[in-house]
Amino acid sequence: MIEVEHLSKYFGRTTAVDNISFRVEKGEILGFLGPNGAGKTTTMRILTCFLPASAGTARVAGYDVFKDSLEVRKRIGYLPENPPLYNDMTVRYFLEFNAKIKGVEPKQQRSRAEATMEKCGLQEVKETIIGKLSRGYKQRVGLAQALVHDPEVLILDEPTIGLDPRQIIEVRQLIKELGGEHTIILSTHILPEVSVTCQRVVIINKGKIAAVDTPENLTARLKGSERVYVEVEGPVDQVEQRIRQIPDVTAVSVESGGNGKRNGFFVESKVKADVRSQLAAAITSSGFGLLEMRRVGLSLEEIFLQLTTEEAEG
Amino acid sequence: MRNIAAIFHKELKTYFTSPIAYVLAAVFLVITGYFFYGMTVTFSNECLYYMQYASRYGGMPALNLNQQVIRGMFGLISFISLFIIPMLTMRLYAEEKRSGTMELLMTSPVRITETLLGKFFACFSLYAVIIGLTVLYQIILGVYGHPDWGPVLSGYLGTLLMGAAFIAVGIFASSVTESQIIAVVLGFGALLLFWVIGSASIFTRPGAGKIFSYLSILTHMLPFQKGVIDTQHILFYLSFIGFFLFLTVKVIESQRWR
Numbered sequence: 001m002i003e004v005e006h007l008s009k010y011f012g013r014t015t016a017v018d019n020i021s022f023r024v025e026k027g028e029i030l031g032f033l034g035p036n037g038a039g040k041t042t043t044m045r046i047l048t049c050f051l052p053a054s055a056g057t058a059r060v061a062g063y064d065v066f067k068d069s070l071e072v073r074k075r076i077g078y079l080p081e082n083p084p085l086y087n088d089m090t091v092r093y094f095l096e097f098n099a100k101i102k103g104v105e106p107k108q109q110r111s112r113a114e115a116t117m118e119k120c121g122l123q124e125v126k127e128t129i130i131g132k133l134s135r136g137y138k139q140r141v142g143l144a145q146a147l148v149h150d151p152e153v154l155i156l157d158e159p160t161i162g163l164d165p166r167q168i169i170e171v172r173q174l175i176k177e178l179g180g181e182h183t184i185i186l187s188t189h190i191l192p193e194v195s196v197t198c199q200r201v202v203i204i205n206k207g208k209i210a211a212v213d214t215p216e217n218l219t220a221r222l223k224g225s226e227r228v229y230v231e232v233e234g235p236v237d238q239v240e241q242r243i244r245q246i247p248d249v250t251a252v253s254v255e256s257g258g259n260g261k262r263n264g265f266f267v268e269s270k271v272k273a274d275v276r277s278q279l280a281a282a283i284t285s286s287g288f289g290l291l292e293m294r295r296v297g298l299s300l301e302e303i304f305l306q307l308t309t310e311e312a313e314g
Numbered sequence: 315m316r317n318i319a320a321i322f323h324k325e326l327k328t329y330f331t332s333p334i335a336y337v338l339a340a341v342f343l344v345i346t347g348y349f350f351y352g353m354t355v356t357f358s359n360e361c362l363y364y365m366q367y368a369s370r371y372g373g374m375p376a377l378n379l380n381q382q383v384i385r386g387m388f389g390l391i392s393f394i395s396l397f398i399i400p401m402l403t404m405r406l407y408a409e410e411k412r413s414g415t416m417e418l419l420m421t422s423p424v425r426i427t428e429t430l431l432g433k434f435f436a437c438f439s440l441y442a443v444i445i446g447l448t449v450l451y452q453i454i455l456g457v458y459g460h461p462d463w464g465p466v467l468s469g470y471l472g473t474l475l476m477g478a479a480f481i482a483v484g485i486f487a488s489s490v491t492e493s494q495i496i497a498v499v500l501g502f503g504a505l506l507l508f509w510v511i512g513s514a515s516i517f518t519r520p521g522a523g524k525i526f527s528y529l530s531i532l533t534h535m536l537p538f539q540k541g542v543i544d545t546q547h548i549l550f551y552l553s554f555i556g557f558f559l560f561l562t563v564k565v566i567e568s569q570r571w572r
């Protein structure tokens with residue numbers, strides 16, 4: 001449904017997007033993940049015909065975003081980074097206006113606006129002036145604007161930003177429901193968002209694609225460095241040395257203590273190696289007291305950091 | 315066509331939800347009303363004076379309501395338009411760009427020309443309504459006097475054409491910037507230039523002078539005020555409007571290429 005081939009975008013001397021290629025199948029939800037300035041917004045702006053690419057091609061539903069821009073624009077719903085809202089309109093008028101300019105048949109404009117307000121939880125603010133809405137409601141109106149003409153393709157730039165935790169869950173649920181019928185690309189910095197909503201993730205960093213995979217695979221790929229926290233009664237140096245002797249252990253770091261008797265350690269080990277029993281045996285057999293032991297998985301944030309730092313260097 | 319109508323409706327709605335349309339209309343009415351009053355009173359005083367003069371010495375000079383009041387009114391209206399129109403047009407593109415709604419318009423299946431025409435006609439309609447308010451004065455003149463209606467009608471035609479030309483310049487000014495203040499200053503500056511350019515023909519070489527006076531918005535307005543409708547002048551305004559709208563489209567297109 002969406003085909004991006006060797007797409008690049010330069011702003012003067014800065015390269016915002018650097019030769020990226022990926023595909024999104026019909027009905028798929030693709031997550032676009034990357035730190036600030038990675039090029040997510042720029043890529044989306046090219047896909048929505050707002051910016052022309054410097055090199056490469058992008059096609060949406062078979063239409064080139066540059067040559068058949070009008071056909072592409074008929075088929076997409078786009079929520080930009082800053083929701084494009086007219087602050088002096090009521091929510092209802094704004095959505096009816098959007099229905100009009102996005103080609104909804106005159107007879108259906110009212111009902112489409114109505115249905116979209118329902119979907120996005122805007123019933124209470126239908127007649128409110130947009131300028132007077134809170135940040136979260138404005139974001140919802142922005143989302144509604146992208147949905148009002150029931151487009152085949154949805155491009156959502158950080159759709160859950162500024163929403164309260166409950167709304168975030170609701171919007172993610174909504175996006176999931178929309179998938180299947182609609183093809184969706186969404187961008188975010190928040191990892192859990194990707195694992196909850198998306199079938200595939202493109203990790204982008206400094207304009208380049210760092211990884212494309214399912215959220216599960218990405219997590220598995222990086223869960224390699226399993227971590228265990230242990231609290232031990234005994235001298236720091238000796239304990240640390242003893243732990244290092246365990247074959248699968250790759251790194252040890254002292255978390256707390258240092259001079260007292262009780263010390264905490266973070267022990268990292270190789271891929272899929274469970275060192276806990278070895279660790280317990282080593283500590284107790286050396287005569288130290290094992291006070292506590294628990295697994296600490298790498299958080300998704302850490303995985304993300306690893307990917308965007310490691311692979312960009314490589 | 316449907317898109318143009320949608321943009322047209324949206325722009326008009328925005329005009330009437332903000333105070334600017336009302337404030338400008340009010341200011342316009344106060345100024346024109348004051349001058350209308352002044353000019354008609356002067357005219358009737360003159361009439362009285364010359365009637366007394368004629369009754370004593372005979373021979374009444376030709377006093378013309380059209381020449382002395384109506385033509386003056388049209389001159390005044392065009393002059394005020396010079397100030398009002400940049401204030402009506404300043405918002406049209408600058409604000410869309412500043413607030414990010416340009417991204418909405420540009421990614422919707424609406425052509426740049428459709429957006430532009432919607433905006434242009436919305437602004438023109440508002441201008442026509444404001445100018446329409448002065449019809450009241452003509453009615454008053456019609457009730458108490460006997461104006462020649464031909465020049466009144468042609469005067470309105472000229473005023474509307476000139477206003478449309480001003481609007482085209484104003485929209486162009488709005489399209490080059492994100493700031494309404496810059497848009498209004500730029501628009502006003504450009505209009506002023508087209509206003510006074512005719513006078514420059516006095517001190518330039520004859521060739522250039524001819525071009526300058528041809529470009530003067532004012533030169534083409536005067537015949538309408540006198541009751542002469544000449545297609546040459548209508549064509550001037552239409553091509554002037556077309557040229558600036560074309561420039562605006564080019565500017566908007568090029569802004570995507572940054």
Ligand SMILES: Nc1ncnc2c1ncn2[C@@H]1O[C@H](COP(=O)(O)OP(=O)(O)OP(=O)(O)O)[C@@H](O)[C@H]1O
Binds near residue numbers: 034036039040189
């Ligand atoms: N109009 C522009 N002119 C010049 N440089 C730009 C422009 N837009 C973006 N850039 C640059 O392109 C790079 C990518 O920006 P982009 O907005 O795509 O990042 P992003 O991934 O969306 O970041 P964020 O997570 O902060 O939204 C940045 O270095 C940015 O400075």
Ligand SMILES: [Mg+2]
Binds near residue numbers: 040041042081157
């Ligand atoms: Mg962004």
